[in-house]
Amino acid sequence: MNTASIDLYAVLGLSKDANLAAIRKAFRARMRQTHPDGRPPEDAAAAHEEMVLLNLAYETLRDPGKRAAYDLDRRAARNAKQEQHHEPPPPPTPQPRVIVLDPQVVDFGSVFTGETRDQVVTVRLSDNSTIRYAWALTDCGDFWRVVEPQPYRDVSAVRLRLRVRPLSAHDALGLRSDRLRIMVDDLVVVVPVRINVVAAPPPPPPAPPPKPHAIVLNHRYINLGSLWAGAEVQEQVVEARFDDGSPIHMARVLNTTGSFWHVVSEPVVHDTTRLIMRIQGGPVAPDHAQGRFTEQIHIRLDDVTETVGATAFITKPPALPLTLANWRDFRLTLLGLIMLLSLLLLLGSIAFSGVYALLN
Numbered sequence: 196m197n198t199a200s201i202d203l204y205a206v207l208g209l210s211k212d213a214n215l216a217a218i219r220k221a222f223r224a225r226m227r228q229t230h231p232d233g234r235p236p237e238d239a240a241a242a243h244e245e246m247v248l249l250n251l252a253y254e255t256l257r258d259p260g261k262r263a264a265y266d267l268d269r270r271a272a273r274n275a276k277q278e279q280h281h282e283p284p285p286p287p288t289p290q291p292r293v294i295v296l297d298p299q300v301v302d303f304g305s306v307f308t309g310e311t312r313d314q315v316v317t318v319r320l321s322d323n324s325t326i327r328y329a330w331a332l333t334d335c336g337d338f339w340r341v342v343e344p345q346p347y348r349d350v351s352a353v354r355l356r357l358r359v360r361p362l363s364a365h366d367a368l369g370l371r372s373d374r375l376r377i378m379v380d381d382l383v384v385v386v387p388v389r390i391n392v393v394a395a396p397p398p399p400p401p402a403p404p405p406k407p408h409a410i411v412l413n414h415r416y417i418n419l420g421s422l423w424a425g426a427e428v429q430e431q432v433v434e435a436r437f438d439d440g441s442p443i444h445m446a447r448v449l450n451t452t453g454s455f456w457h458v459v460s461e462p463v464v465h466d467t468t469r470l471i472m473r474i475q476g477g478p479v480a481p482d483h484a485q486g487r488f489t490e491q492i493h494i495r496l497d498d499v500t501e502t503v504g505a506t507a508f509i510t511k512p513p514a515l516p517l518t519l520a521n522w523r524d525f526r527l528t529l530l531g532l533i534m535l536l537s538l539l540l541l542l543g544s545i546a547f548s549g550v551y552a553l554l555n
Contacts, residue, residue, distance in 0.1 A: 200272065203252035203265065211266075215257060222253040293321035294384050301357055301375065303339070303390040308362045310395070313342070316386055318379060319352040329353045332376040332383070338362065338390055339373065353379070359390065368392050409438040410494075410501040419476035419507040422455050424483070426512075429476040430459075433503055435494055436469040446470035449493035449500075455479050455507045456490065470494060476507055485509050 204211055207221040229245045255261045297317045306312050320326060327349060334344035342356040357375070375386040417431040437443065445465050451458040460473040474492065492503040 201248070201251075202269075203248075203255055206248050206252040207256070209256075213256075218253065218256050222249060225249050292324065294379055294382060295319050295321050296384065296386060299387075301339075301386055301388045303359050303388075305391045305393050306359055306362065307393055307395040308364055308366060308368075310359070311361055312359045314357050315354055316357065316375070317352055317354050318377060318384065320379075323351065326350050326353060327380050329377060329379045331355060332378055335360075336373040336375065336388060338366075338371060338392075339375075339388055341375075353377070357388065362392055364395075366392055368394060408441065408497070408499050410435050410496055410499055411438050412501065412503060414503065416504040416506065417474060419456060419474075419505060421510050422476050422479050422507045423510050423512045424479050424481040426477060426479065431474050431505075433472045433474060433492075434469055435472070435496060435501065437496060437499075440468065443467050443470070443496050446496050447494070448472060449495055453490045453492070453505065454483065455488060455509060456492075456505050458492070470496065472503075474505065479509060483509050485511065 204213070207213075207218065207225060209217060209221050213221070226246075226249060229242055229249060255265050295318070297319075301314050301316050303312050303314055318326075318329065326347065328346065329350070330346040331341050331344050334341040339357050339359055342358050347353050355375075355377070369392060371390050371392060373388045375388050377384045377386065413434045414431065417433060419429050419431065422429075435446070443464075443466075445463065446467060446469075447464070448458050448462040448470075451462050456474055456476055457478075458472055459475050460471060464470055472492070472494070487506065487508050489504055489506045492505055494501055494503065
């Protein structure tokens, strides 16, 4: 047994400078603790091994010659172990360079006829070392091509963009495969390329034409009541907007005057949501025919036109009502007529008297 690998002092629980008396005392105490007779049967094997170590430690350390040889062997083993730790580790074994593809397979998936699609494949080395030179040996295939092919030098990775050429209705449908070959340093890499050509879906139905705007009026007809020449002004307000509340770029009143009405608000309004028209009755010409009349007011919101009916009853001016001021005027007029009649009678009497005097 190589005793240099075993700490015999620790077996007895002693320090390295223990004397012979301490060694004997420790040996007896450890023997009483370790003896197989005082331990359960299942620990018999372990107790036997401990007894062997105790006897070895006692036989070696109680003999000065054996103890000196043991201490020398321990120091030599410890020094050898320290020297072994100071030696540099051997250099790692260089790993072989492996080309890494991302993705492993260029799969365009399902592509409709007439459609194009791109995929990117990245090439690098497993140890992330520099690629000295690389290029695509074939820059086009059965159904694909490399976008902007070019050689690469001293790069960490190579990115190639592949694009599906436009497929026509004459191309066969179904799964198709091809291969892309890339030269990387002194190695040739083969990348599988796949596509599934499917028939183009039918075109979607045409979108329904946009629903035309409709103009909403708060009053489609307005009644201006009875009008005559010199009548007091009557006003009606008409509001116009789109039914969906959309903005109005330009709103205008196409005809701003009629025979018995006129528009007093702004005839043209830009960028609004509603058109407000203030319509007043009159002026009525003195020779205007009498009766009930209806005329149309035309408005336009963007490119949509609508009409508003305006109705009025044209009459003669009404008789002035009898008021206190009118009664005073009437009395003065009557008094003037009486005075004029009296003056005429007086002049007639004088003239008659003169004629009668001349005749007699």
